[in-house]
Amino acid sequence: MPEVLIADDSEFMRNLLREILEEDHQIIGEVENGVEAVEAYKDKEPDLVMMDIVMPIRDGIEATDEIKSSNPEANVIMCTSVGQEEKMKEAVKAGADGYITKPFQKPSVMEAIEDVVPS
Amino acid sequence: MKVDIQSLGTFNQLAHEGAQQATASMAQMTGIDAAVDVTKITLVDRADVGEELDDGEYVGVQFDFEGELSGRTALVLDRPCSETLTDALLPGDSAANMAQSGVKEIGNIMMSGFIDGWADYLETTIDHSPPTYIEGVGRDVIPASKGEAGADGRTDQLFVFKSQIEYIEESVEFYIYMLPDYDSLTSLMTTHADTESDAIPIDKLEVFNQMTERGTQKAAENVSMMTGIDTEAEVSQISFARIEDVPKQIENSRYVGTVVEFTGIPSGFLLVLFDEMSAKNVAEAMMPVEMDGDDLTDQHTAAIEELGNIMTSGFVDGWANVLRTSVDHTPPRLIHDMGQAILDPLAAQVGRHQEHAFIVDSRMRTDDVEFEAEIHALPNEQELREALDALMIERAEETDADPDEIFQ
Numbered sequence: 135m136p137e138v139l140i141a142d143d144s145e146f147m148r149n150l151l152r153e154i155l156e157e158d159h160q161i162i163g164e165v166e167n168g169v170e171a172v173e174a175y176k177d178k179e180p181d182l183v184m185m186d187i188v189m190p191i192r193d194g195i196e197a198t199d200e201i202k203s204s205n206p207e208a209n210v211i212m213c214t215s216v217g218q219e220e221k222m223k224e225a226v227k228a229g230a231d232g233y234i235t236k237p238f239q240k241p242s243v244m245e246a247i248e249d250v251v252p253s
Numbered sequence: 254m255k256v257d258i259q260s261l262g263t264f265n266q267l268a269h270e271g272a273q274q275a276t277a278s279m280a281q282m283t284g285i286d287a288a289v290d291v292t293k294i295t296l297v298d299r300a301d302v303g304e305e306l307d308d309g310e311y312v313g314v315q316f317d318f319e320g321e322l323s324g325r326t327a328l329v330l331d332r333p334c335s336e337t338l339t340d341a342l343l344p345g346d347s348a349a350n351m352a353q354s355g356v357k358e359i360g361n362i363m364m365s366g367f368i369d370g371w372a373d374y375l376e377t378t379i380d381h382s383p384p385t386y387i388e389g390v391g392r393d394v395i396p397a398s399k400g401e402a403g404a405d406g407r408t409d410q411l412f413v414f415k416s417q418i419e420y421i422e423e424s425v426e427f428y429i430y431m432l433p434d435y436d437s438l439t440s441l442m443t444t445h446a447d448t449e450s451d452a453i454p455i456d457k458l459e460v461f462n463q464m465t466e467r468g469t470q471k472a473a474e475n476v477s478m479m480t481g482i483d484t485e486a487e488v489s490q491i492s493f494a495r496i497e498d499v500p501k502q503i504e505n506s507r508y509v510g511t512v513v514e515f516t517g518i519p520s521g522f523l524l525v526l527f528d529e530m531s532a533k534n535v536a537e538a539m540m541p542v543e544m545d546g547d548d549l550t551d552q553h554t555a556a557i558e559e560l561g562n563i564m565t566s567g568f569v570d571g572w573a574n575v576l577r578t579s580v581d582h583t584p585p586r587l588i589h590d591m592g593q594a595i596l597d598p599l600a601a602q603v604g605r606h607q608e609h610a611f612i613v614d615s616r617m618r619t620d621d622v623e624f625e626a627e628i629h630a631l632p633n634e635q636e637l638r639e640a641l642d643a644l645m646i647e648r649a650e651e652t653d654a655d656p657d658e659i660f661q
Contacts, residue, residue, distance in 0.1 A: 216570065217656075219573075219577075222654060236562075237475050
């Protein structure tokens with residue numbers, strides 16, 4: 135099963151994503167900010183990172199930039215409530231592979247993952 | 254057409270002083286002490302005027318006024334309040350016609366004081382018609398404005414001056430509404446505008462109001478999607494008030510919700526607030542299991558925090574997309590306190606740089622369960638002005654962005 139790291143400061147959203155993903159994916163970690171996301175990625179090198187944007191300490195776009203700089207092959211899907219065009223462009227520039235806006239339902243999450251990490 | 258902040262401030266002050274004069278007249282007639290609680294100018298959809306009135310019975314008086322400023326004005330009070338006033342004026346005479354007559358006379362004297370202040374400031378005469386007694390349920394009591402809706406292709410929005418007056422020792426309120434004719438007021442504002450300094454184009458302010466309506470709709474859709482509760486956006490308006498009146502914009506009851514600070518153009522604060530029962534209902538609708546008990550648990554507050562986050566984005570993303578900028582915001586901070594205690598520190602922070610504030614207010618509700626939510630934004634005045642300057646009206650509809658197009 136593909137290994138997934140969830141980075142989101144909201145416990146509620148981490149739980150929701152875990153419920154959606156755990157049937158077909160192995161959740162190898164859950165972190166609450168961008169700094170922890172980078173550390174967890176370097177430590178465990180999961181197949182996919184589901185990355186929130188608005189997080190304390192370091193936001194998800196900066197964290198994505200750092201992960202992609204260290205490993206251009208990393209797969210990162212932004213999973214955020216932010217629906218701003220300029221933010222989406224920043225995410226592309228940082229190297230994000232996909233973008234899902236909250237609130238979401240399982241089919242849209244699975245579709246985005248299938249685009250980035252085909253089963 | 255432009256209006257400057259200083260003129261808006263002056264007009265707001267005039268309305269406030271007029272309301273104080275009206276209140277003093279009433280106190281003199283009836284011996285009942287009252288005070289003007291808050292006065293604000295609101296740019297609002299015609300259909301939403303009077304949204305703060307509940308479903309009770311209201312009475313009052315209306316006048317038309319004409320001169321350099323023309324329009325319609327109304328004094329509105331709930332029926333028990335009117336009975337208290339007329340009893341003070343005509344003790345023991347409870348006949349309906351005398352009650353009506355009493356309300357008319359109180360209204361006549363109060364509203365004359367209100368209008369006279371404007372005439373004195375403008376150094377002109379403003380005539381008004383004899384008072385007409387009005388009564389109705391909720392907002393139906395408020396007379397229609399004189400102008401035609403949407404005339405000359407104009408938006409269906411109007412400026413309303415509203416003063417809320419409270420008895421000193423009783424929790425009864427009444428309201429003064431001033432519905433100036435749009436052209437008359439904007440022409441007056443333009444005359445007084447210092448367009449070299451801090452002017453705001455009125456048409457862009459209206460467009461901004463429409464963007465806010467769409468932001469509220471988006472936030473309501475997000476609530477529906479997350480909770481399954483069919484939620485409708487109800488009211489969106491922009492008000493302009495003195496900083497010290499900002500905390501009075503929301504009821505002083507207990508709220509649960511989130512606050513974020515947003516940065517960019519404009520910067521400011523955004524609040525998503527639920528009354529306690531709504532918070533509990535909406536949080537439980539987001540949870541996979543049923544909860545026991547009446548208290549808000551950590552699971553409730555975690556759900557509220559995330560909902561606040563998503564509603565905040567739904568609300569501000571449209572501004573960012575239309576303005577072709579990004580509006581960042583901090584992670585949501587959970588708040589659980591009395592309304593004014595929540596707003597006080599935010600108003601104080603904004604008030605370090607400005608004497609008046611624009612307040613963006615939205616509300617949504619549903620009939621399915623007990624649920625109401627409010628969104629209040631407190632943008633930095635100067636930055637809002639910069640944002641409006643940069644606003645291209647032809648982009649006003651482009652509030653949504655599609656990630657699939659950008660990530661192709």
